[in-house]
Amino acid sequence: MKKLLRNIVFVLLAGWLMVSCTKRIDISLKPGDETLVVEGYLFGGDSVSWVRLTKTSGYFSDEPPPVVSGAEVMVSHKEQHFRLEESAREPGTYFLNDTAFHLTVADTFKLDIQLKNPVGNHTHFESSTVVPPLHIHVDSLEIEYAPDIERWMIHFYGQDSPDKDYYLFNSRVNGRIVTDSILKKAVREDKFFNGRYISGALVQVFNKDVLEIGDNYTLMVSNITKEYYDYMVALQDEVGEKNPLFSGPPANVGSNISNGAQGFFTSFLTTSYTVKIQEKVNAQKVRDIR
């Protein structure tokens, strides 16, 4: 909410005043050290868990991130070890296809990565994640279309637990994920409504063309760890708009991978809620309550 307000204040108060203009400029940047990048998720339910291994590249490189193939990627829980298999279609992405794998709340999973060739002078990387409990229950959604700003706004209703909670919100439209980048995802902490019934918190905002009447809209809500919440907030800070009024100094986003690798390895359970978009009436709300 603070970030949302911050942006509102900035746009409304400063934007009118400034005859601000932008232009692309050429900047010469020094090259940084090459490091491994790990993006790893362990999902509950039917979703297939995966780990993607890439490398950092020059900031103005116009190429896709260099992938790291041929690695041995292992997820372990106590005495159980699950080997991830590299996808033939997506080199550098390793899927956990073992049907014995199951995500249980409070379990700790360890990630081990052994590379064929060193990246950043290292061949072995590791991380771990603890599965947070899924406290949240979604009881209804409110889909609002705001004609003034031509945006769809998704409000969420449900009961927050008395514990400290951090939430990740993703969305699908007709089964296709639409929150496919960092700034489209939403993360929230519960300090403003801890233990209370959440009565219509704004959790997603979409352009007008993302949703149409007749679409099936699905909100996916996950409890995430504080560490992953902090990581997502840092990511959103770094890839979002910056200005001298509100932005702190740029800073690296951190990582929970060993040996200086970038990225994050995390796990979470997800609950979802689907509604059919029935109306698009200006300034009116359609609420589906179950």
Added chain:
Amino acid sequence: MKTRNLGFLILFLLSLAGNIQAQRADSFTISGQIKDVSTGELLPGATIYVKKLKTGSISNSYGFYSLTLPGGNYQIVYSFVGYQSRSLVLSLTHDTLINIEMAAVSSLLQEVEIKSASAHENIRSAQMSVTKMSMRNIEEIPSFMGEVDLVKALQLLPGVKFVAEGSSGMSVRGGGPDQNLILLDGATVYNAGHLMGFFSVFNPDAVQSVKLYKGDMPAAYGGRLSSLVEVRMKEGNNKVFHGQGGIGLISSRLLFEGPIIKNKASFMVSGRRTYADLFLKLSHNKKLRQNRLYFYDLNTKLNFAFNANNHFYLSGYFGKDVFKNDFFQMDWGNATGTFRWNHIYNEKLFSNISFVGSRFNYNLGLAEDNPRAFLWQSALTDFMVKDNFDWFINPQNKLNFGFSVIYHDFFPGKVAGTGTEAVIAEYHLPDNYALESAIYISNEQKIGKFTLKYGLRLSVFNNLGPATIFHYDKGFVVTDSTVYSSKKIFNTYLGIEPRVGIVFRLNESSSLKVSYARNFQYVQQAQNSTAGNPMDIWFPANPNIKPQIGDQVAAGYYKDFKEGMFFFSVESYYKWIHNAIDFKDHAELLLNKYLDGQLRIGRGYSYGVEFLLKKNSGKLTGWASYTYSRSMRVIPEINKGEAYPSPYDRPNDFSLTLSYKINTALRVGMSWIYLTGQPVTFPVSRFQYSNTIVPVYSGRNTYRLADYHRLDLSLIWDMHSKNPKKCHHQLNFSIYNVYNRKNPWVINFRNDPEVPNSTYAEMTYLFGIVPTVTYNFKF
């Protein structure tokens, strides 16, 4: 220094003064007040000079002066910058009261060459690194959008830099904007900016003068590390009724002043309001018509000279920014109030007792009729009492002493749902209370060609209950908390702040000075951006946060040329900051109960050399300044513990500010500024996460934006009437950024939406050429 030593020093100062007093018991004292003849306003900083003895004095902040001399015949010269000097011949046989009225040399009406009356003041004064500007000087500087702005004028002085394009925040000798103590008639102004800082809160009509001290503050002041900005409001004309105002591009102004009881009591009331929203009402768009966006200032002052020895003042400032539409609303502003009592105990002892209140607050939230409406409020309120004494012991010694007590009430924030379907429960950050007290004593002593300034300020900071203090482990994770009961002092810091300086007069027109000053800062702002915004809260020192301490040494050479027509100075300084505050990466500073855990403490240092060449008189006046400086921080948890440039580290800073009087009606002005680009952090590589390109940085502030430079021009056309009693009209044409320099405000690194995997750098710049015209009038 131990407390016992401190006691000895105070006793020594007092005994010194007493001895000197005894030695000169056969002398007589001339004292009085120096006033403007046309308005009755007191003139602080006027010079009183006795040629025969080559000695003199300077009137204090309230125009009072005192000079003790052996009996005899003297010619005494009273002078003040911008005023015609007055000379009196006097046979001094007893203590004498002489109130002097001086006439301003109107640069508008007469072709008189103004010789700087205080030509030698900068040479003789024991105070270093201080600049005084009158509003008349400031009005000649080209303005931004027609708004004459004293803070923007200060930013043209050596050692002073703006914190971002167009910002009224300033960095003095590498310090942060929260290290400047900004006083309006003695009251702290916690947020000096309107419209996100693009305009300062000081209405030029209502201001008489501004004085900037760069670190070497008098012992009477403290609480900030970098500077003191002392803004004085006009007192109100106690002779005739007078009005003035202006209509500008974004605001209009109106001031009235006049006598309540002629020569005894007067009033001043001055207002300014922007009117962008008034034009919005003309829009065909209903939504636009509902927008309200404005700021206003209201300055008021009453003063009453009860008798020759007692003078009362009551002044107030109220300013607010308001933005409101049918979705969102926000307002913020300052309110200050000052009651002062000037009392002259005798011809040598003057006191000023002040009772001051100051408040800054903001409110924001969704519109009240929104079912999900909420209200977010924050405030900081101060109450202060201060008693200050000036004891003019003799021409060789002037003692200043007194005390001050400030009660701080921090209300860092509360957010609560107010609508029928509010999502937010009440979230209230713990309030804080504190007492900031000080006693001080300082003497200015002349010994031959030397003038010594030595003083001590003893400050005490008490945290008061009720309060909740969180405890943190080494990883800054909260481990526990302690709740303190109401009115209990649970934490105390003591600050011993010596202020010393030496002036060596090489001759009548040049001098060398050195100084050392230590300052403690107990209250600071949680500002992580370079320019800041109104939501940045102030927070106190507490058991987790030690006070920041600044030590500054400075040395300078000062020279007047051609009887004060030119003034040259060069000053160098080195400043150490202990317990310097920065914030962790991705710090969360708003609505965070655990703010202390977001801080990272280290040290800072800055150094520089400042050159100033000033032309005080003639048709062409103005100044050129050049500063080379560095400002660095060392914080163990930031930049791998290595030193990094502070956001205000801009090594080369040059400005040229000129005003040329073509004739009695026309004046042209210009200012050109150049600064090294601001230090910034740029990426060195990138990676992809969640289909998004994420930058990777190396060191903090290792790159710089392109150098900043800008030329502004102005033309002032005075339309004089032959009848001085009639209204005087003036048109002020200004052009900001004449050659349309695209100075970078920020650089963002973006993904190219058209080309997958491609990134580019995009510069945002704010103001191109901005021509404005302002109509001013006086009657």
